[in-house]
Amino acid sequence: MIVRGLDQNNHLLSRFIDSCSSLGFSDYAYSIFTHKSKPDVYLYNTTIKALCQTDNPLNAVILYNKIQASALRPDNYSFPFVLKAVVKLSTIELGREIHCQTVGTGLDSDVHVVAALIQMYASCKCIYDARKVFDELSLRVWNVAVWNTMVAGYAKVGDLNNARALFELMTEKNVISWTTLIAGYAQMDQPNEAITLFRRMQVENVKPDEIAMLAALSACAQLGAVELGEWIHNYIEQYGLNTIVPLNNALIDMYAKSGKIGKALQVFENMKNKSVITWTTMIAGLALHGLGREALDMFSRMERARVKPNEITFIAILSACCHVGLVELGRRYFNIMKSRYGIEPKIEQYGCMIDLLGRAGYLQEAEKLLRRMPFEANAAIWGSLLAASNIYGDVELGECALQHLIKLEPHNSGNYAILSNIYAILGRWNESGKIRKVMRDMGVKKMPGCSYIEVSKRVHEFVAGDTSHPDFDRLYQILCKINGQMKFAEHLQNEFSGVLESDVAKQLSE
Template sequence: MVQLLTNSSQFTCIPNSTKSQENFNTTSKSRNILPLLKGCTHLVQFKQIHAQIIKTSFNEFAITQTQLAKLVESLVNSSQIDYARLVLNQIINPSIFAFNTMIRGYSEAGLGHEAIQLYIHMRCKGLEPDNFTYPILLKACGSLKQGKAVHSLVAKNQDFKSEIHSLTCLIAFYCGFGDIESARLLFDKMAERNVVTWTAMINGYVKQNRYKGGIDLFYQMRNCGVEINELTLVCVLSACANLGALEMGKWVHRFIDKNGIFFNHKLGAAVIDMYAKCGHIDEASKVFKILPVKSVCTWNSMIGGLAMHGCGEEALERFGEMQTRGIEPDDITLIAVLSACSHSGLVEKGKEIFYKMRSDYKIELNIKHYGCLIDLLCRAGLLDEAYEVVKNMPMEPNGVLWGTLLTACANSNVVELGETAMEHLIELEPFNDGNYVLMSNIYAANERWDDVARMRRLMKERQIEKSPGHSLIEINNVVHEFMVGDVRHRCSQDIYSMLEDVAISLKKEGYTR
């Protein structure tokens, strides 16, 4: 084995020789090491190839530099980041490819600061970025401020300020940090957009729970004649599921069938989830049965849908069938199963599954699993047992868990435990109006009017306003949103007039409020 000195200062630098370069075909020579690099599985093997490159590098400067760049790429792909940087430091005139590869390596390793510093070093060497540099650099950004700095670099560069790939990555970056407004502003200014751009923007709306905005943008995408791919459809189906937009979801399902789009596991899971959340569990079951490929996420959607509809026994049957077919459940599967037990009142079965998760399914308990158990106990009226679980959890309970307990206390008019939950919620979610309303209702049910007034004063002091109720309705594939006392809708006068007519008709039939 050839011994290699890993200190970059001890690497031999090969002098440039123009005459020698003319006698070699750089591309074909550099390819000779590619099969060897692909077969490497250990750092020792990479070092052997590195030593061989140096050993055979006389009078082949250009070939050596190309081979070293390929070595950097292979090291990065094998997560050998430190050694990859040593090799990069050896290259006399690193190419933009070598720098991009190393920046990507740092980004994927979570070393964003090092990636940004390397970009600065690259620019100091006078090297110009290419189409891949800024998208790679964006992945290294750990804050919105850093991403905006990259955006400014793209905007200043005449070659990239209209380059679709870089701008699309910027949109995805802004969406990932929840800045939908900046993403949409950039999206609207783009002279050219492709399916990836549209999908990134729609996905941004969906991820930020702005489902109506995602569906509205999808309508625009269809009207512009842009091709629609599987990821676009998954995003739209997710929006339909959360809005209850059944007609739009059905249109997507028909579109898939009409265009012969392959029902991969993600698309299949999205269709099942859409039908289940829109109240059509039978349609979800039909889709599940005909799917050519069923992965764990497909099973999760079906079990979760059955759980949502209170079909606990059937959900458990599917869970058993899933394991019989050799599909290993994951942590999401167990959340769906525990939810099925909760919605169907299968308390003992749910507790049995929860306490055997680690031993039987090799799944570590997380806070969502504890949330399911607490919900199961609260629905069964076992508030003291639920409180004991909250107190003895291995992790700190969050606002969702305390909120579940508070809701159960409101349903049972339990004051003391409700106050305990509320104390924690005031710290965790000080501006959540729903918690104050629930606690106020508990006091009111127990005729503790002074405490009701105290809750209202506390809300007023903190300038917390109760969120108005709202509802959504889908008509002719268009989702309309209404809030209490809302008069913004263009048909509001007709709607209120019709509601008044309905109220009058109900009174005539003997119905009273």
């Protein structure tokens, strides 16, 4: 380009800078821009977009401010790009200032700018401002991208009721509309709603994309809805999507969490390309099934394949050691995180190690590690120590753990029950009764148990004591009938056993 004199062509230079940025050479892209004597707004926009993707997006804002200083005017691309930098910086004051500038330039009603403003406000947790921007536009113009952005904004802050209400008002929905809401339900631990919406998407003949299937598989994994998961697997195979690594990772996770570890392994072994997430998901799945040694063997394979583990991999590895009770190996893996792989242990890895030591009876070492770690212990860590205290009858540590848990999660009934059980096992009935009284005085109620069952790709939830299921009466009658049959079978078995015992006794006496 230089030898042909094309390095001063703004359009070609812009394409070149964009290519550099997409390949990860954003600093080089910016250095090219700085050597241009008279850049136009198009070149400014491309470079701002490139700087947004760096570790220091503030440079994108600084360059944006130079547009007007160069006697140019920001256009409907300048604002969306610089607002992406604001999202990464999470600086709402700067976002509001840029919003004012969109009004000054008359671009505050441009659909691209509006979508960027909604995304910026929602990302900064200012959802009411986002809705205000949306309402001011929606009275004048319809644009599905803007509606999708507003639905995504609500989903981002966890307001799925408003997200769903807006979704239902849409006169035109595309695959992004459906996917946004399905993913929102899956991320907010409402897998039933996610699956219901995914099935409705099929009924309305909307072809799911990769993101929709990832969200649906996540929901299937949460519920153990293996029938629907297998349908998605068949769909992936049918449309040749089985080369997409994230989809295969989601299938491994779904099968493992649904109890089909063999199918998870089959998907894993059939993959030609495996990422660190693939290996980690498989190791975690094996550990979940109590196959600790197999999980550790898988980690050895991962090392031989020269795939560098990440911090999540070590959570899976330490969990596997915990399942098998391999304390010494767990200590080794915990230590090589930093020494071999340069990964600084975080609270999750400390929690796994404390749980491993506690389960194996090394309570003092577990407590020492807790005191030594550079973080405040969370409820999960104190909970694991409380559980270990219950196993080994360490009242002092149990009392200490409960004191911290009362502050961290005062309404968790399980914590009180464990310490009460420790007292009861040791015959200290007065203390056991006092714990139950504290529960009553604080209004702590035992959470009811619940279970799920999948029938014809639909997941039903049953909560103890709840009678709201539409088929409750019929189900109750069937359960009563089954219960009666079981009692009758038990009665027959007892009578038959009695007859056999008398026959055997008679034969022995003879």
